[in-house]
Amino acid sequence: EIKNFVDNIHNEAYKNAYSAPLIGAESLIMQGGREEESLDGLWNFSVDLYDNCLRAKWFLEEETNEEGRAVPLDYAFDDWETVPVPGVFNLAKPEYFYYEGPAVYSRRFSYGSRGNERVFIRFGAVAGEARVFLNGCFLGVHRGGSTPFCVEATENLKEGADNRLIVVADGTRHQADVPSLNTDWFPYGGIYRSVTLVRLPEVFIQDMKVRLSGRREREITVEAVTAGSISPDYNAFFEIPEIGVCEIMDFGPDGTGRLKLKVPELELWSPENPRLYTARLTLYDGENRAFDRISDRVGFRTIETAGRSICLNGRPLFLRGVCLHEDSRDHGKAVTKEEIREAFRLAREMNCNFVRLAHYPHTEWAARLADEEGLLLWEEIPVYWWIDFGNPDTFRQAKSQLSEMMKRDANRASVVIWSVGNENPDTDERYRFMADLAEYARRSDPSRLISAACLVDTVNLRIADRLEAHLDVIGLNEYYGWYDPDYTKLSTILEQSAPEKPVIISEFGADGSFAAEEAEAGTGAKEKNGSSAGRVRGSVREQEEIYENQIAVFRRIPYIQGTTPWILFDFRTPKRLGKYQKGYNIKGLITEDRSRKKPAFYLMQNYYEEVLKHEC
Template sequence: MIKNFVDNIHNEAYKDYYLAPVLDAESYVFTGGRREVSLDGSWNFSVDMYDNCLRAKWFLEEETNSEGRKVPLDYGFDDWEEIPVPAVWNLVKPEYFYYEGPAVYSRRFLFDGKTEGHVFLRFGAAAYEARVFLNGEFLGLHLGGSTPFCVEVTSYLKEENRLIVVADNTRRQDQIPSENTDWFLYGGIYRGVSLFSVPDTYIKSMNVHLEGWREKQVSVSVSLGGASHYEGGEAVFSIPELQIKESISLGPGGTAELTFVAEALSLWSVESPKLYDVQLSYLKEGTVIDMVRDRIGFRTIETRGNEIILNGKPVFLRGVCLHEETEENGKAVTKEDIRNAFIKAKEMNCNFLRLAHYPHTEWVSQLADEEGLLLWEEIPVYWWIDFSNPKTLADAKNQLTELIKRDYNRASVIIWSVGNENPDTDERYHFMRELAETARELDKSRLISAACLVDAVNLKISDRLEEHLDIIGFNEYYGWYDPDYQKLITILEESKPEKPVVISEFGADGFASTSENMNKVRGSEEEQKEIYEMQVELFKKTSYIQGTVPWILFDYRTPKRLGAYQKGYNIKGLVTADRKREKPAFTVMKKFYEEVRKNEQRD
């Protein structure tokens, strides 16, 4: 026996203690209409680059040893600096800007204990691994830096509580995304944290969608959580504005699916984003046990040949890509930031946004529902990842499932994307196919896509994954990374897709020119404008292209871009990073989209 073994020094398998329970999509609870107590505000914080909170189990707050003697402490939760939650740590202090690794958050809160049923913590997102501790107990591990998660805390609550979260944004090969990305990897608890209560048996999920735009047939599915056995009861779904109230008996598993016709329903559209307040109640012997609410628009989305069909009519996706970032807030964007982005997109005559390259805050889809913008949402299966690793596939499936559960009821979301610019290997094909199948199994009311690469040898749109997709996403940078426009002309002429194609990325750098001579330098705004003009003329001639999505609306931070004019930014934006100045290419797209819009109105 090794008698001088010190666990927090010599045990390199220390993380094995924190692998379970896993907080995944199965633990997610629908919170619409529930009263949530916010835990946002000032939290104590410290970077922990050696991971000592986990190694030495600081969360136990043991101030004495086994002999009852006081021991020195290497931490001081309540004495640490305070930083805001939600926020990214990178922008709190200059010395944290490039920090990647574990960091510890701590805050105290009071709980009156007057509750029956279950109490949950909900996190909007924390990058990337998040380990949650309450009053010295490890509650679970969540993987994925952009999706929400819940954890039950009922049996761990006291009148005075300490909540600790170890957030770790270390890049790892087996994660989603992997080690190499073209955006800034912000760290921290950057979306809201809240506490909410539910009854012993509660509504865990409510999914609502329209099955037929002509018939106006509404579909509602509900599942219960809490009790291990369900003894009858019914679910009642209502749309008060339309005086609709429909009920159905719950099955033995606490699930039910309800369909009904709502003839008076007004369809949600880009031009008229009509929303209805809806309510779902769970009743037992006539008594309401639980109730949730949402604000929902009803529309259908499908494809017909090369066309994308919204509510029975063809629609061209006049889009632009958008990262979740501002210079002031990083990924912790505010509702005002989102509204400002929407205003700029609408000024460019957009009806569509591609949310790159990970799930954005749920505020985006909620506000898009109100504003009448269509959305493409995706998970960060980006470039190369460990496609042969079952753990990586499980991570990707869970992130996709959490995203779909969160945004299922959002009319604005019309496309789930399962990846971006992945090499066409056998491992990648099987990986992505499973993701597409998972998305279709969870949600048959939306379209499935992926942003694919072109066959650069045979010069045509070709990807084995196409057969599992509804829309082919085509990323291309002809005129920029490959200056030969003839290749793009050949690709568009030689490709004969049987499905709609969306040009999911195109563009070029655009830095501000200061003289006529500067305009001739690669990457000037003038060259960017010329590339956009060339691209647009080709798009006009290609009938199967049913959407265009330039890269990108705003310049944004990325450690990959270190050129003389980039200086840590991807400068392909149509608007500068401060969101104040439109580049000339913005006007090119604005005019193109205005032309497309007028043609649609004439048709």
């Protein structure tokens, strides 16, 4: 007993009590236009360096323990300072900026039962690991800081104003996690997407997926899942009210339903015509009373490859893209809808039809807005650089993030590519790990393409990643001109390769600093000798020159079917501490405050205009 006690207090053993249930994709309840009560706003907050909320069970709010001894009150939830949810705590106070460990969020809220109902709390995302406690009870733990999850609160709610919700958000990095210890972005922490309370009937629709399964005949497939036991006298109707579609949908005893129907009047979704329809599913009881309804705005399109082409609705198109991180100077990862709209507006100004959301699932609003605006998207999970590929737990984490992302965005026409990772060295363990992920994604979703951002073989100068066999589109990251100054290698690689699939240059670029440019002008280096001797590395001119050379190569390679330069905006990262970087990756085409476009922005704009003209 003494050993257990000592272990619990002093070692990591106390965490065993909070490692199950592990909340995964099966917890997710589609939002679907149901009324939700917001739990956003100011929450009480404290960093908790030694994890005492878990070790000393603060969440019980007890004054005496089981043995009747007084419990010291080392916490004061309601007196703590407040921080906004959604929000990253790193930007709340300068002293939190680099904090990564456990932090405790707490708030009270009112609840009044409306009779027979099940109640869930939905978290849009909590960085790292999130442990949720309601009124002293542990509800579960979620890992994977970029995807949503739901916990059931029905049994633990109290009538009235005195419900206490506590979230221990722990952003500590671990080698076995996805991502692992080392990334090139800022490890923001906290509850940085919205939290809501969702009330549902005893039997409810948990999920509804709608997709175009046959383009010519305009056939759509609807798949739905209900929770709770569905009685044989229940009815379900699927509707697209705008065009008068209304069909009965049958559900099996396992709660799943599937419907295929032809809708000849359906207009296809495309960047030129981002047409969305309301798709609605309603459950009726034996007395024909509607008791649950879910609806979504969905677009219908197909995306396929044909040889080395990518075809949207049967027509080849070039993906005129750009990469984007989820980061803003003022809100970090908790980007606002306005900031996403602004990013999309600037991408369109550059003549983009495509955005690569790197390197983890961004807020669901990104895909919703892209649906409305007609932008195509690449979505990705943070299987980034080296991760612990031989570790089954690491694989489970990657797969659960992939399935949560796929489930969340299943109805988003804008999402055309699922990416299973970025720049991972081609070892046997990595090959098995990522091939399994790619095949899982393909089996689960026939309506999208699978890709990954791969590396080139820098020794034999070829595109030669074994993972290609499992991808529909080969993503290729290369930084010729920047990390390797020898451009001739890029031409050699692309000319020596004969991929049978479309290739997207998923990253290229270079630092681009205006300050470095001014320093360069000061030296007079260019005027003096007309060469790059004396050039200040990382200036916006050098960036522009690198883009010029890159584009010149792309023009000559017919199998390149898209490009996504790295990156739209400069972004925070703790690993870039150069003279002109100052904590930012400055490869953006626009500065981090979004106020200044760099010359390379205009080069890309012209290149894409040229591509567009050529397509016409």
